[in-house]
Amino acid sequence: MNSKCEYDVAVAGGGIAGVAAAIQAARSGARTVLIEKTVLWGGLATSGLINVYLPLCDGNGKQVSFGITEELLRASLKYGPGDIPENWQNEKNGQERKRFISVFQPAAFVLSMDEMLQEAGVDVWLDSVVCAAVTENNRITALEIENESGRIRLSAKQFIDASGSAVLARRLNMPLETTANYLSTWVLQFKDGSFDMNYGAVYGDGNPTQIFSDELLETVGLSQKKLSELEFHGISGRQVTQYIMESRRYMRAYYQYHYEKGLGDRKSLYPVKLPIMAQYRKICAIHAKTVMRDGEDWMRVPDSIGLVADWRRAGSVWEVPYSSLYSEEGPENLLFAGRCMGAVGDAWEVMRVIPSAAVTGQAAGLAAALAVQQNNISPRALEYGDLKDELYKMNIPLHFSELPLTVPENKK
Ligand SMILES: Cc1cc2nc3c(=O)[nH]c(=O)nc-3n(C[C@H](O)[C@H](O)[C@H](O)COP(=O)(O)OP(=O)(O)OC[C@H]3O[C@@H](n4cnc5c(N)ncnc54)[C@H](O)[C@@H]3O)c2cc1C
Incomplete structure (x- = not known):
């Protein structure tokens, strides 16, 4: 060495x-x-x-x-x-x-x-x-x-x-x-003609769905209640991976939902940058x-x-x-x-x-x-x-x- x-x-x-x-x-x-x-x-x-x-x-x-x-x-x-x-x-x-x-x-x-x-x-x-x-x-x-x-x-x-x-x-x-965390992920996205840095998706924290309606949650098999019960620990390699994969699955559901509902398309609403660290608070x-x-x-x-x-x-x-x-x-x-x-x-x-x-x-x-x-x-x-x-x-x-x-x- x-x-x-x-x-x-x-x-x-x-x-x-x-x-x-x-x-x-x-x-x-x-x-x-x-x-x-x-x-x-x-x-x-x-x-x-x-x-x-x-x-x-x-x-x-x-x-x-x-x-x-x-x-x-x-x-x-x-x-x-x-x-x-x-x-x-x-x-x-x-x-x-x-x-x-x-x-x-x-x-x-x-x-x-x-x-x-x-x-x-x-x-x-x-x-x-x-x-x-x-x-x-x-x-x-x-x-x-x-x-x-x-x-x-x-x-x-x-x-x-x-x-x-x-x-x-x-x-x-x-x-x-140690402590458990709720799921969250943020995205820098292009929306309505500009880059929207403040746009965040925060899940399961009691104010869970900055971008997730009940209807949208259903598309990923979740409800507000289920969401608030999900807990992740940041000290397990497996859980960190799951945390990131889950948060990105929801992010995909968000775009699919919007495209299907005609609330945007892949040229007017799309992700530009995702976090490169798991967003565990604690x-x-x-x-x-x-x-x-x-x-x-x-x-x-x-x-x-x-x-x-x-x-x-x-x-x-x-x-x-x-x-x-x-x-x-x-x-x-x-x-x-x-x-x-x-x-x-x-x-x-x-x-x-x-x-x-x-x-x-x-x-x-x-x-x-x-x-x-x-x-x-x-x-x-x-x-x-x-x-x-x-x-x-x-x-x-x-x-x-x-x-x-x-x-x-x-x-x-
Ligand atoms: C969703 C969310 C929103 C937040 N919003 C805000 C906000 O608006 N304003 C605010 O002030 N704070 C906010 N925070 C909290 C804040 O950003 C962080 O908690 C704070 O920056 C922590 O800083 P830190 O240096 O202690 O730790 P970290 O930011 O975790 O930095 C640790 C560093 O160590 C590196 N590292 C880890 N392990 C190793 C290793 N083995 N070898 C080498 N490097 C390693 C990591 O890559 C990282 O760069 C938010 C947190 C979350 C999760």
Whole structure:
């Protein structure tokens, strides 16, 4: 097997969390490698055809998430259309209640991420699957990746699992929280003379049929009830395949139905691009030292690495604990970032989206780089004060009290 030069920090998975982690680790002086199994950065946010960068503000006119997550939001618009609402363009804490959000084009976002990674000096491997972690004395020493060259071993001092599905934790048999998902698939389609990026087919989530009428569902042997009972897990290779094949079967039924009913034909209504990742919302979460749980918005956490807002409603803000990015049960030089970090239930809903993935990614990248600088200690042994000082140097607020936020009466 080929062996490649030693890195300080190796990041598995180039989704939003992995990109943020790699950029931060490299900016903090670590020789950093980022490994991605597709050829696109962004994970679900681009390969999954997602096109809304959810809000960085609390919904009451106050920005809460800062740092690389804001850089990425702005970068998503550099090579494509879309605008940040006016009140967020030049000033913070706009009075209007329009949320600090952007609609982006996935391809444009990929180009910006190429640029940011190159500027930070990250060494990147695309089309390369992380297959295994080599361990010694409760530490990972290298990742085995597979690509056109065969199997290659990349050694590093610190590791970040940003795979979305905790692939390293699973390869190392670490305990995980898993969850079932309902089916969904999105499509970029040509419809009524233009490309319709916002058009989504979301199935079985209680608001199941953005494009599926009852009549149409019958054509594939389904009803709303049956649909809502279908459950898939993202950690089984078989189920991932079934999930994708089922969602595409329904997509075909949608076009057949429309053509048969004369609601369009193959020249006026057709799919242009399908996601190249299964659109599982949640796959698994690590058993972190601190697991974020329901009702913990507005809770002060002692080791906060930043703030995130609930994208579903205004006035719900969370402090994110550093200790939700690692588990005490696995190798001591492994951090997690993005949607596989330690959160469950309602907190998972808040943490599984693009802005939160970038917040956890940046903190994991920084922590890994600091651990390297301090004689390659375990990131679990890192003094929180050191992490905090660096985050403050980057003007990232860590507690509610540092921002002019309105805390709801029942949370005071
Ligand atoms: C249908 C749907 C709609 C959504 N809508 C929105 C929305 O509008 N706005 C929003 O903000 N969020 C939305 N989300 C959520 C959001 O896009 C993602 O959850 C978020 O981007 C997660 O980022 P991540 O980096 O943690 O993980 P991922 O996006 O899963 O990235 C993980 C990356 O790791 C790579 N990887 C995995 N395994 C390996 C391996 N073995 N080797 C190498 N690479 C590997 C993957 O290819 C991927 O690029 C939506 C999700 C779904 C499913």
